[in-house]
Amino acid sequence: MRVRVLIxxxxxxxxPEGRAVKEMLLDEGFPVKxxxxxxxVELELERExxxxxxxxxxxxxxxxxxxxxE
Amino acid sequence: MKFAVCVFPGSNCDYDxxxxxxxxxxxxxxxxxxxxxDLKGFDCVxxxxxxxxxxxxxxxxxxxxxxxxKAIVDFAQKGGLVLGICNGFQILTELKLxxxxxxxxxxxxxxxxxxxxxxxxxxIAFTKRFERGEVIRMPIAHGEGRYYLPEEELRKIEENxxxxxxxxxEDGNITPQANPNGSVNNIAGVxxxxxxxxxxxxxxxxxxxxxxxxxxxxILWHSLLA
Numbered sequence: 001m002r003v004r005v006l007i008x009x010x011x012x013x014x015x016p017e018g019r020a021v022k023e024m025l026l027d028e029g030f031p032v033k034x035x036x037x038x039x040x041v042e043l044e045l046e047r048e049x050x051x052x053x054x055x056x057x058x059x060x061x062x063x064x065x066x067x068x069x070e
Numbered sequence: 071m072k073f074a075v076c077v078f079p080g081s082n083c084d085y086d087x088x089x090x091x092x093x094x095x096x097x098x099x100x101x102x103x104x105x106x107x108d109l110k111g112f113d114c115v116x117x118x119x120x121x122x123x124x125x126x127x128x129x130x131x132x133x134x135x136x137x138x139x140k141a142i143v144d145f146a147q148k149g150g151l152v153l154g155i156c157n158g159f160q161i162l163t164e165l166k167l168x169x170x171x172x173x174x175x176x177x178x179x180x181x182x183x184x185x186x187x188x189x190x191x192x193x194i195a196f197t198k199r200f201e202r203g204e205v206i207r208m209p210i211a212h213g214e215g216r217y218y219l220p221e222e223e224l225r226k227i228e229e230n231x232x233x234x235x236x237x238x239x240e241d242g243n244i245t246p247q248a249n250p251n252g253s254v255n256n257i258a259g260v261x262x263x264x265x266x267x268x269x270x271x272x273x274x275x276x277x278x279x280x281x282x283x284x285x286x287x288x289i290l291w292h293s294l295l296a
Contacts, residue, residue, distance in 0.1 A: 016174055016176050016177070016178045017174065017178060041127075058135070061128060061164070063170070063171050063218075063219075063220070064171045064173060064218060
């Protein structure tokens with residue numbers, strides 16, 4: 001079983017990396033409104049597990065990050 | 071006093087910290103590695119700076135899940151003194167012993183320079199030899215030091231006096247120009263409600279001898295003995 005967790009900076013939080021990428025893309029002429037830079041954690045699981053606990057307790061910091069599981 | 075200096079794979083200020091405690095303070099000190107399960111017998115545990123576990127995933131998170139991380143929580147809950155410097159501060163927030171999180175610097179750069187700090191709280195064991203409002207100078211060296219806490223919780227820690235150090239200019243003014251990393255309210259160091267856990271981004275262990283250009287850091291260490 002393969003699970004992909006996308007981790008992004010929480011909405012409303014300053015994301016300097018996203019801002020820098022956005023400015024670069026705007027300079028290059030792309031019509032970009034907003035950019036967020038996060039990370040991907042790809043997991044290969046032996047069996048079903050409590051993904052919510054795994055992600056929220058170990059992989060992200062809920063204070064500053066949000067996530068999407070694919 | 072008996073000190074422990076925590077060593078995680080990637081800690082790199084452990085020997086500086088050990089040196090200050092043993093040679094400048096003349097206290098008993100031992101290294102404790104990340105597999106250590108029990109901190110009984112120590113009076114103060116210091117988590118030094120560095121890049122524990124390569125800062126993988128998030129600075130401090132992997133260290134917080136080790137046996138030593140758990141032992142630090144246990145030690146702190148029993149009232150033991152815990153000091154986290156730089157990466158140690160990041161580990162303390164990941165352990166939830168301190169509120170907030172430390173994010174990438176606003177300017178995206180690793181900032182290595184001297185800063186001025188204003189002592190906002192001198193009632194805790196770590197700062198009692200300072201005057202309240204005193205301006206001190208110490209070096210910082212970090213890429214992820216932007217202290218963040220949502221507004222409501224921020225108000226709470228301000229009211230509780232948990233903000234111990236703030237970045238300021240030479241005269242003690244709290245200005246955006248004096249903020250090296252974009253921290254909310256220019257926060258450089260916070261303590262827990264009880265005051266026995268303290269984390270800061272600046273490096274007091276690097277500011278203890280005239281040969282290094284400043285000695286304000288030694289006052290923090292001497293506070294612990296007072």
